[in-house]
Amino acid sequence: METLQNHIGGRWEEPVGEDVVAVVNPATEEAVANFRAGNAEDVDHAVAAAGAAQREWAALTVARRVEGIHAWADAMAAHTAELAELECREMGKPVGIGRSFVEGAVAGMKAAADQALTYPFSETVTGPGPAGERTDIVRHPLGVTAVITPWNFPVAMVLGALGPLLAAGNTVVVKPSERSPLSTVRLFELAASSGLPPGVLNLVLGDGRTGAALAEHEDVRLVHFTGSVGAGRAVGAATGQRLNRCVLELGGKDPVVIDAGVDPVATAQAVAFGAFINTGQICTSMERIYVHERIADAFVEALVAAARTFTIGDGLDPATVLGPLVDARQRDTVRRHVEDAVAKGATVRTGGAVPERRGYFYPATVLTGVDDTMLVMTEETFGPVAPISVVADFEEGLTRAAASRYGLAATVYTDDPEHIAAAAHLPVGVVWVNQWQGGGPERLYEPARDSGMGATGARAAYDAATRPATVHIAATAPAVAR
Template sequence: MATTMETLQNFIGGRWEEPVGEDAVAVVNPATEKAFAHFRASCADDVDRAVAVAGAAQSAWAALTVARRVERIHAWADTIAAHAEELAELECREMGKPVGIGLSFIAGAVAGLKAAADQALTYPFSETVTGPGPAGERTDIVRHPLGVTAVITPWNFPVVMVLGALGPLLAAGNTVVVKPSERSPVSTVRLFELAASAGLPPGVLNLVLGDGRTGAALTEHEEVRLVHFTGSVGAGRAVGSATGGRLSRSVLELGGKDPAVIDDGVDPVATAQAVAFGAFINTGQICTSMERIYVHERIADGFVEALAAAAGTFTIGDGLDPATVLGPLVDARQRDTVRRHVEDAVHKGATVRAGGVVPERPGYFYPATVLTGVDDTMLVMTEETFGPVAPVTVVSSFEEGLTRAAASRYGLAATVYTDDPDHIAAAAQLPVGVVWVNQWQGGGPERLYEPARDSGMGATGARAAYDAATRPAAVHIAATAPAAGR
């Protein structure tokens, strides 16, 4: 191969290429604070080349049968599965996720890639509809691929987010240019090496490395017909503005400040352990982490005590160590955000029940932290913390918990714990994209959703992902052709 893991390159048209941009970017291991890879950020010329190559490859890729495209995607997925541990170790080095946790997510992402590709086999790329017109008339609805698409992924799940977006885009006949986060591009580079070895045709998948300026050049490119973006609200607004201005599409999954609402009829200890996992796993660096917790006053004391005890079991350390449960935050900037949110809460009257102190050791570590006595004047209850912090609010009823859970500018997901059917029905009305009941995360390949409010726009999953990846055209066919003239 034409690159090493120390000096990263773009992958365009099946070849490794040095970006022509001049700005150097270092990739830092957050457990050691030492750089272990670097690259030059791609400029507009690099993006132009990647998009042109993707455009040249698209017609031949779309001309393959759906079954053949799905077969190629499956071959890549199988290759990824065979290298899952290597990919998990790379993710650990670049953003801190413990290897064991990374492995479980990558396994799920590989299965999801296959399932999403398989949906193309039953998706109605062509269907006939009839209306009230004369007998013999019909209208054929044909769904065409969009052409060149872009996928811009965040740093917290480098492998998972790439695979989660690509299945429908590729299976529908589009070609793709991927831009990973500059904080965690190494595992994505390895994904593209595996794509080449699995036999995906050159130009179908292309990679450009870079920062926000690279992403802007990609989202503003006239030939990119859809941008699938996962990231911050501010960056998502810029993407939506750029694509909307040139009448192209975007699918945006942005920030979250997800609530958990705990009813009084559940086991406080078991529920606290489940909430700890949802709040602290991946060091809280998940868009759907539980960042606001509303617990019924009847079980609050036992719940908080059990949650604080559970926080103490999240062992801090380098994710390469099998004993580690809580790896570092991705960088100093992210840790500073977490620390600032906790300090702001304490200054305004919150109580630290566990954690809350930066450990004196190298690495961007922060302990699993539980806060009580929080209110909505505090940053930790209104802004995305994206760290291992569980702020708990005691409520007098499940209904109050739902009301407070809904009072947010975010609307990504929510989790409720209750055995009351009426409460489950009420929770279904929360203004979010996904509601989980009695289990954080979950849902099969047929799940589809759209984030609400500042958490994004554009339905995704199942058929909705294929609808977004294609353009429908109607072909109306009359019953008979006009009679020939004399």
């Protein structure tokens, strides 16, 4: 069994903390690695190392920083299969699916870093003042920043945050989820071999207490956190107390609104992918489905058929489409939500029962007859469950889609331009129309309601990673008295 270590100031180090955490393969329920959870002393050490490296890193030209990020990305690109296998071992994602996500994350980080080459770190603005007067706006890096990531996309979540932070001249301390640190450790091995200066990237392994110590550290000027609503509130409170920044991407209960004029079979196949891929363990998984009554029967039939093609198995098997849930606790949440729905009158059309086999598996499940009293329609399930509610018209679907405390994303299927225009007003960070996921590197968004705070993506990510200052230069200097 592998024993994992922190990576601080360019060196691998045993954490000071004494509590041992096991990393468990959810397909086999066997421990594959362990580590000692870092404590406040480990965090202090990592923040100090990041602080010591920051001035030299920020002094490099933007082009040199981007070049260093690209070198690391190229090293990761050569190991995508290995990284996907590590993700499979630590959280269950099938390797074929995982590899595509790793490849996308590496490409995304490079694209985000490249945006630094055109971002206005320094610009001159003009105003109504005297001729010769000048005002410069200079955007400085914040200093030491932190990235705290969840277990469902270990590689993608780390890389998605790091590109702008590093390219802007910040140094970073990363704290991955204690459930899935294997792939993140490998990322740091590749970073060390690609020539990034020591201390620019630092890794501290640990649990929620380690993350809290990082969020509460007065020298961490920005915390980029992805995780639960409860933990996000704690991060927001900690950073706010110290007048430091945070970017929070929290839970979701994403709706899908399906209009009468779309192909019910093709739409059902698309919804199956959005609901069940990664075993439903995506913040933007399709968790509430509102379908127009005119196509509801055909849609349900097609979705049930599609769900049955999601074969359960170990993600290391190329035939596997649906891997396990990350652990027993997460599977219990999914089972509880389904049982609550059934007890309140919902019908299981397929799935809905824990299979008798080793591993934390749960089948692709379709429910009908659901209503808004059920947990499966109000709380984040984070599992392979597609609850369907039939609506009388598109307007009812939009109204019910908006009636949630979450506001991460939403998907709409319609061929009506007026309905597309109406969907744009949903209180969410991203609206996808006729396609789940999508959008180029220039997109930016901010989650709404309990799904988070802080705009990110494209220029917004650089705005968050820098502090603007104004330098005002008068037309002439005062004359020297003689």
